[in-house]
Amino acid sequence: MNGSQYLVNALEANGIKTLFGYPGGAIMPVYDALVDSEIEHILCRHEQGAALAADGYARSSGKLGVCIATSGPGATNLITGLANAYLDSIPVLAITGQVASGLIGTDAFQEVDILGMTFAVVKQSYLVEDVNDLPAIINEAMSIAVEGRPGPVLIDIPKDIQLNRIQTPVVQPSNVSHQQSIHSTASQVSELEVKTVLELLAKAHRPLAYVGGGVGIAEAESELRSFLQSSQIPAVSTLKGLGATGNYHLNLGMLGMHGLKAANFAVQECDLLINFGARFDDRATGKLNQFAPNAQVIHFDTDVAEVNKLKAAYVGVIGHLKSSLERLNQSFHQMQFDNARWIAWSNWCYEQKEAHAWQYEKPGDVIYAPRLINTLSNMSCSNAFISCDVGQHQMWVAQHCQFEQQRFHLSSGGAGTMGYGLPAAIGAQLAHPNAVVINVCGDGSFAMNIQELMTLKRYSLPVKILLLDNSSLGMVRQWQHLFFKDRYSEIDLSDNPDFVRVAEAFGLVAKRINKKADEKEGLRWLLQQDSPALLHVVIDSCENVWPLVPPGASNCDMLEEKLK
Amino acid sequence: MKASLTMLVRQQLGCLERILRVVRHRGFTINDLSVTPDALANHYVMTLSVESSRGINLLTNQLVKLFEVEELTLDSGQKVKGVNYAKSA
Ligand SMILES: Cc1ncc(C[n+]2csc(CCOP(=O)(O)OP(=O)(O)O)c2C)c(N)n1
Numbered sequence: 001m002n003g004s005q006y007l008v009n010a011l012e013a014n015g016i017k018t019l020f021g022y023p024g025g026a027i028m029p030v031y032d033a034l035v036d037s038e039i040e041h042i043l044c045r046h047e048q049g050a051a052l053a054a055d056g057y058a059r060s061s062g063k064l065g066v067c068i069a070t071s072g073p074g075a076t077n078l079i080t081g082l083a084n085a086y087l088d089s090i091p092v093l094a095i096t097g098q099v100a101s102g103l104i105g106t107d108a109f110q111e112v113d114i115l116g117m118t119f120a121v122v123k124q125s126y127l128v129e130d131v132n133d134l135p136a137i138i139n140e141a142m143s144i145a146v147e148g149r150p151g152p153v154l155i156d157i158p159k160d161i162q163l164n165r166i167q168t169p170v171v172q173p174s175n176v177s178h179q180q181s182i183h184s185t186a187s188q189v190s191e192l193e194v195k196t197v198l199e200l201l202a203k204a205h206r207p208l209a210y211v212g213g214g215v216g217i218a219e220a221e222s223e224l225r226s227f228l229q230s231s232q233i234p235a236v237s238t239l240k241g242l243g244a245t246g247n248y249h250l251n252l253g254m255l256g257m258h259g260l261k262a263a264n265f266a267v268q269e270c271d272l273l274i275n276f277g278a279r280f281d282d283r284a285t286g287k288l289n290q291f292a293p294n295a296q297v298i299h300f301d302t303d304v305a306e307v308n309k310l311k312a313a314y315v316g317v318i319g320h321l322k323s324s325l326e327r328l329n330q331s332f333h334q335m336q337f338d339n340a341r342w343i344a345w346s347n348w349c350y351e352q353k354e355a356h357a358w359q360y361e362k363p364g365d366v367i368y369a370p371r372l373i374n375t376l377s378n379m380s381c382s383n384a385f386i387s388c389d390v391g392q393h394q395m396w397v398a399q400h401c402q403f404e405q406q407r408f409h410l411s412s413g414g415a416g417t418m419g420y421g422l423p424a425a426i427g428a429q430l431a432h433p434n435a436v437v438i439n440v441c442g443d444g445s446f447a448m449n450i451q452e453l454m455t456l457k458r459y460s461l462p463v464k465i466l467l468l469d470n471s472s473l474g475m476v477r478q479w480q481h482l483f484f485k486d487r488y489s490e491i492d493l494s495d496n497p498d499f500v501r502v503a504e505a506f507g508l509v510a511k512r513i514n515k516k517a518d519e520k521e522g523l524r525w526l527l528q529q530d531s532p533a534l535l536h537v538v539i540d541s542c543e544n545v546w547p548l549v550p551p552g553a554s555n556c557d558m559l560e561e562k563l564k
Numbered sequence: 565m566k567a568s569l570t571m572l573v574r575q576q577l578g579c580l581e582r583i584l585r586v587v588r589h590r591g592f593t594i595n596d597l598s599v600t601p602d603a604l605a606n607h608y609v610m611t612l613s614v615e616s617s618r619g620i621n622l623l624t625n626q627l628v629k630l631f632e633v634e635e636l637t638l639d640s641g642q643k644v645k646g647v648n649y650a651k652s653a
Contacts, residue, residue: 115578119581119585120589124631125578126577127577127578129577304625304628304629305622308621309622
């Protein structure tokens with residue numbers, strides 16, 4: 001057995017069923033080994049597509065996503081995908097071919113120092129120097145990717161190592177399931193921490209839960225919900241946290257730059273902010289020193305480096321969120337906590353939520369994107385996956401869709417990678433063959449990984465693409481309008497191609513709508529398709545996302561739509 | 565703010581670059597640096613003097629996450645990760 005065969009067998013033995021990749025010179029031995037393997041290799045049409053599809057696979061399922069590329073440009077094309085996974089804590093394993101060991105450092109054909117180039121966007125990385133190191137490296141890499149705070153891991157394998165005989169050809173399935181294990185984080189919640197949390201709760205008049213992506217990653221949604229139900233504490237959520245609270249009536253929605261008014265108001269007013277797996281990102285907090293200005297902070301996180309990084313915590317509870325929340329729930333129940341102290345506050349929050357609920361009425365005959373997205377959410381089944389790209393449409397999805405769990409919402413939060421949506425949808429559809437998978441994209445983002453339409457077609461993946469076409473890079477246009485005095489610079493896309501014909505040329509079925517009266521019918525058509533399909537939606541090119549907190553401003557200074 | 569720290573680092577390809585990258589990226593400048601192979605095979609002892617407008621915890625909390633960093637001790641004697649190297653050496 002050679003190194004490549006070992007690698008492929010080891011992946012298989014560890015339960016990897018799907019690989020996203022693209023072949024080339026320095027990875028050919030691995031592709032040769034794949035010929036004899038049960039693993040399904042998905043040929044994406046760009047390595048960035050492969051890396052982002054692995055992210056979508058992992059994000060939607062909680063399982064490790066694996067991508068593979070050749071050396072040089074193949075490897076560098078993966079980097080955006082690795083950065084995307086890194087910034088959103090998604091478990092991805094990237095395998096790259098490298099020039100033969102003896103050629104490393106000679107500027108050989110297709111040699112780039114991918115190890116050196118990716119330090120900043122991986123959780124860990126390896127350049128294999130001896131084929132006999134492969135077993136240990138593969139096991140360690142897979143564990144590191146999924147454990148604790150997940151993230152991407154890279155293994156760079158020189159071509160000679162791929163071909164060398166391996167002395168211990170036994171593939172030992174490691175005992176990790178490549179899904180999060182609660183016991184993986186060593187530190188356990190201490191008595192003292194729980195006691196302090198309860199003391200703070202006992203004194204609070206206006207407690208608020210601030211829910212981040214860490215909850216879903218830790219599969220701690222049901223624990224969080226039972227804490228919220230029993231405490232009746234209102235909650236706000238980050239972009240990545242959406243869905244964690246299910247249909248909890250005191251969930252006020254997303255906070256931050258494009259957050260809901262009720263959510264941002266509640267943060268300003270609360271006197272105790274309980275952070276569950278969020279990281280005080282600037283898009284969520286606005287001006288940091290005016291964020292939750294009256295609150296003491298409790299911070300639950302699996303990553304010690306997040307606590308006190310940006311905002312000081314009165315108490316940090318470090319550990320796996322599932323076990324931390326279980327502990328909290330136990331203690332909370334034992335104490336038979338009296339939450340009468342904050343009932344007035346909870347009621348106030350609920351009133352804010354009602355008072356600032358979205359209005360979907362809009363005069364005129366044009367398609368109103370927020371209403372369309374909300375209708376999509378109401379029409380599609382509760383376990384549909386919605387992936388988005390980046391821009392205004394992404395914010396409309398966050399604002400106007402309801403998610404039953406975090407993993408149904410695939411959105412590039414930390415990196416904001418345009419072109420994420422289509423490959424992510426491909427990954428999600430492969431992880432969940434029978435699920436409804438929808439990609440909501442903008443006309444700018446769609447073009448960034450448009451080549452993956454070929455992947456949809458090849459594997460007959462019934463992904464439904466909802467393309468919101470405002471003939472511009474809408475989010476950038478909005479900022480140029482608001483903060484650069486209408487000096488529009490390179491945002492015009494009015495010479496877009498005919499997207500229906502483009503989609504059809506790739507073998508999709510496609511349809512266009514451009515009138516309010518067609519909104520429902522168009523969506524119904526899209527959802528009924530059982531092959532890859534695209535609905536091209538022409539929307540008003542001046543529509544903006546509201547409310548908006550200007551960069552650097554406090555979350556209470558939200559700009560709102562000026563009615564014409 | 566100035567601080568010194570000592571780390572026991574597992575020798576693995578790229579480990580020194582990884583550490584120095586974190587130091588730069590997290591906003592710390594290096595005033596002094598020494599790296600010596602430890603008597604234990606496969607380890608370096610790395611001593612760093614750094615300076616920043618940020619608190620040292622912002623750096624040490626990131627460094628201890630690196631898999632090659634097995635022990636980290638501040639010059640104050642405070643052990644941030646692993647067994648206290650200064651004592652055991
Ligand atoms: C790869 C990448 N390049 C540039 C940007 C900056 N950017 C953010 S939103 C945006 C416009 C997106 O346009 P479109 O996809 O049409 O969506 P819209 O905002 O119109 O809904 C741009 C250029 C980005 N986020 N990602």
